[in-house]
Amino acid sequence: MKSVRGNTWSPVRRPDTSSMDDTELLALATSLGESLKQRQYRLATAESCTGGWVAKVITDVPGSSHWYERGFVTYTNLAKQQMLGVSASTLEQYGAVSEATVREMAEGALARSEAELAVAISGIAGPGGGSEEKPVGMVCLAWTGPVGVKLETFHFSGDREAVRRQAVQRALSGLQEQLQDG
Numbered sequence: 001m002k003s004v005r006g007n008t009w010s011p012v013r014r015p016d017t018s019s020m021d022d023t024e025l026l027a028l029a030t031s032l033g034e035s036l037k038q039r040q041y042r043l044a045t046a047e048s049c050t051g052g053w054v055a056k057v058i059t060d061v062p063g064s065s066h067w068y069e070r071g072f073v074t075y076t077n078l079a080k081q082q083m084l085g086v087s088a089s090t091l092e093q094y095g096a097v098s099e100a101t102v103r104e105m106a107e108g109a110l111a112r113s114e115a116e117l118a119v120a121i122s123g124i125a126g127p128g129g130g131s132e133e134k135p136v137g138m139v140c141l142a143w144t145g146p147v148g149v150k151l152e153t154f155h156f157s158g159d160r161e162a163v164r165r166q167a168v169q170r171a172l173s174g175l176q177e178q179l180q181d182g
Contacts (some may be wrong), residue, residue, distance in 0.1 A: 015034045018171050027062075028172045035179045036067035036117070041145070044115035045176065046105040048096065049123040049139065053168045069115040072079055074105065084108030084120075097122050097134050099151040102142035110144055114181045117145035117178060122170040123156075125163045139167045143174045147182040150174065 006099055011071040020028075036043055036152055045054045055071035058064050072083050080086040085108040105120035123139030130136035137156045142149060151173070156166040 020165065024163075025169060025172070027031060028169065028176075030061050031066055032101055032172055032175055033058070033061050033067050033126055034181075037177060039179065039182075041067040041116040041179075042067055042114060044069050044109040044113040044118040045171075046066060046102075046118065046120040047071065048074050048075055048080070048105075049125045050121050050164050050167050050171070051075065052128075053164060054119065054121070054171050057172070058169060059166040069113050072105075072109055072112075080105060084112065095134065096125055097138055097140055099140050102140045103144075103149055106142040106144040106149065117175065118161045119141070119143050119175055121169055121171055122165050123163065125160045127160060127165075137163050139163065139170075141144065141167070141171055141174060143178045145178055145182065147178060150178065 011083050047054055050075045051070060058068045062081040062148055068071045074080040075085050077091050080091065080096065080101065081088060083107050090100050101148035102120040102122050105122065106118045109120060110116070111117040120142045121139060124130050124134055124136050136154065138153065139156055154170065156163045
């Protein structure tokens with residue numbers, strides 16, 4: 001997988017997430033929940049290409065209602081604007097799959113919830129919809145909370161299921177990292 005900063009592709013060393021199965025995702029969400037409970041934080045999610053998969057994994061954890069506040073599935077640009085307050089100018093200038101957009105999605109999720117921490121995801125899972133500038137597998141993520149905002153863009157490999165699964169794993173891992181940094 002690769003990270004994108006601006007128009008330059010650069011390799012990033014990250015764990016291979018393509019083989020993470022449902023049991024491992026559940027274990028990751030369970031660990032995240034324990035960390036959130038310890039800090040008495042609540043979580044909000046804002047998802048596009050993952051279609052609520054992060055929320056599904058989180059709510060598979062018994063007792064997640066103690067730390068999972070709400071989720072937004074904003075698949076269209078209009079939904080991103082109406083539900084999360086993403087500006088039309090951001091979408092027009094940068095597109096739905098951009099760090100600028102996921103930043104506004106994450107900030108909107110925090111502003112429209114009672115959560116202290118939020119994650120946002122937008123990407124091109126495929127098999128179509130990609131371009132030379134934004135190929136299939138490109139996924140942008142944002143995490144925001146007490147330690148500020150963190151943005152990342154990846155190019156995940158594999159089919160639609162693999163791209164989405166890797167995005168879910170990275171979203172959960174990034175939340176854990178945000179809690180460790182705080």
